[in-house]
Amino acid sequence: xxxxxxxxxxxxxxxxxxxxxxxxxxxxxxxxxxxxxxxxxxxxxxxxxxxxxxxxxxxxxxxxxxxxxxxxxxxxxxxxxxxxxxxxxxxxxxxxxxxxxxxxxxxxxxxxxxxxxxxxxxxxxxxxxxxxxxxxxxxxxxxxxxxxxxxxxxxxxxxxxxxxxxxxxxxxxxxxxxxxxxxxxxxxxxxxxxxxxxxxxxxxxxxxxxxxxxxxxxxxxxxxxxxxxxxxxxxxxxxxxxxxxxxxxxxxxxxxxxxxxxxxxxxxxxxxxxx
Ligand SMILES: [Zn+2]
Numbered sequence: 001x002x003x004x005x006x007x008x009x010x011x012x013x014x015x016x017x018x019x020x021x022x023x024x025x026x027x028x029x030x031x032x033x034x035x036x037x038x039x040x041x042x043x044x045x046x047x048x049x050x051x052x053x054x055x056x057x058x059x060x061x062x063x064x065x066x067x068x069x070x071x072x073x074x075x076x077x078x079x080x081x082x083x084x085x086x087x088x089x090x091x092x093x094x095x096x097x098x099x100x101x102x103x104x105x106x107x108x109x110x111x112x113x114x115x116x117x118x119x120x121x122x123x124x125x126x127x128x129x130x131x132x133x134x135x136x137x138x139x140x141x142x143x144x145x146x147x148x149x150x151x152x153x154x155x156x157x158x159x160x161x162x163x164x165x166x167x168x169x170x171x172x173x174x175x176x177x178x179x180x181x182x183x184x185x186x187x188x189x190x191x192x193x194x195x196x197x198x199x200x201x202x203x204x205x206x207x208x209x210x211x212x213x214x215x216x217x218x219x220x221x222x223x224x225x226x227x228x229x230x231x232x233x234x235x236x237x238x239x240x241x242x243x244x245x246x247x248x249x250x251x252x253x254x255x256x257x258x259x260x261x262x263x264x265x266x267x268x269x270x271x272x273x274x275x
Contacts, residue, residue, distance in 0.1 A: 106146075
């Protein structure tokens with residue numbers, strides 16, 4: 001397709017639709033990748049079963065593409081027309097087509113969020129390679145944030161992609177910072193998070209806080225050290241606000257490092273527009 005001949009409205013419509021499709025795939029990643037990751041950890045470290053056993057999910061073989069998506073209640077495989085991003089959920093009034101079980105509004109919300117953020121990026125950075133690099137960054141952050149919200153382990157595959165995407169976009173000068181700043185940012189993120197983990201590792205959430213280290217390495221590579229420092233400062237402040245606001249009413253938010261990972265992802269994303 002010759003992009004130079006399409007109107008602005010058509011361009012936005014294409015990006016918006018692309019965002020919905022990707023959002024639908026991110027829903028699959030958010031649900032399945034942590035299950036696959038924990039299964040892999042269990043296979044590699046049988047001695048750590050107890051720590052890993054709090055994971056959800058079925059016991060059958062699972063990849064990102066198989067088995068087909070099914071209704072968790074009646075187990076019916078979704079037809080293509082029941083699986084169209086956003087539209088199917090609206091058409092079915094948020095219920096399974098077979099058993100009328102309500103389907104979480106989070107699925108269309110993730111699709112809509114991905115679509116809107118993709119549109120913002122495309123409008124702000126135009127048809128450039130930077131847009132593609134930042135789209136990948138955005139998709140990774142959405143996945144990481146929702147996996148953290150679910151209280152699941154952060155899969156290494158996602159944080160490694162974050163790191164490599166940050167480094168490669170800097171090497172090819174399509175990222176937010178130059179390569180020197182990217183490397184310093186990755187080192188600063190890793191050392192800072194490792195220090196925090198070392199201080200907190202005797203607390204109840206020390207193990208999960210370890211998951212923050214690769215996230216911060218990847219973010220540092222993408223954002224550079226100064227933006228990463230700003231992100232950390234804002235996130236820590238918000239984290240304490242969540243602590244105070246949540247107190248004991250909100251489910252163990254008080255000891256939940258995932259609140260922090262989620263905030264880090266959201267603030268990092270916002271910093272794209274500040275840079
Ligand atoms: Zn059903």
